[in-house]
Amino acid sequence: MKKLERYLRHKGYVTYNRSYPSTVANVERSAVHYINSALANISRDEISKIHFVTHSLGGLLVRYYLTHHKIKQVGRIVMLAPPNNGSEVAERYRDHFWYRWMTGAPGQQLHKNDNPLLNKLRPLEAEVGVIAGTRSSDPWFNHVFKGEHDGKVSVNDTKLSEMKDLITVDHGHTFIMNKRKVKRHIVNFLAHGDFYRSQQRKHLYDLEN
Structure with a gap:
């Protein structure tokens, strides 16, 4: 996430x-451990909002944390390729x-059916945007998917009922955060609550949703 971090700093975050x-x-x-550690290392009195940008499993960490803890200054959340509904790869293997x-242990928590972790996560109260990849970065897993996927997670399994916006990009799972288009989408959502689209495409998206 280093390149993305530098990009966000350049944009003023x-x-x-x-x-x-x-x-x-x-x-x-x-x-609990790492999000508490992150919050302890920022000066919360000097900022108005705390946004989260997560990749893959990081999305579940934020969902679990916000299910059990309140952050008064929570802002918007952008999830990159999150296994919000598990993964076909974990289900199969x-x-x-x-x-x-x-x-390791987290891999055993990513199956799709009868998953105790996913079943106890509450809907997020913050504005959430999901960016899902449609190009496989792990072709050896392609056979386990039926729909569009990024090699590890299907587009359908990235979705949340409470998400405010979803956009797909033609990139794979592992390095999706380094793509220029993805970085621009992240900044647009953090600033405005939706991903960047031309006016015509945005109108079509509104009609479909």
């Missing part, structure tokens, strides 16, 4: 970019040794 061991602790532990070894 104060940023805090924190990596975490995404294959070690489960979603619940990581959400979570019992396989190689998958458990590569993804």
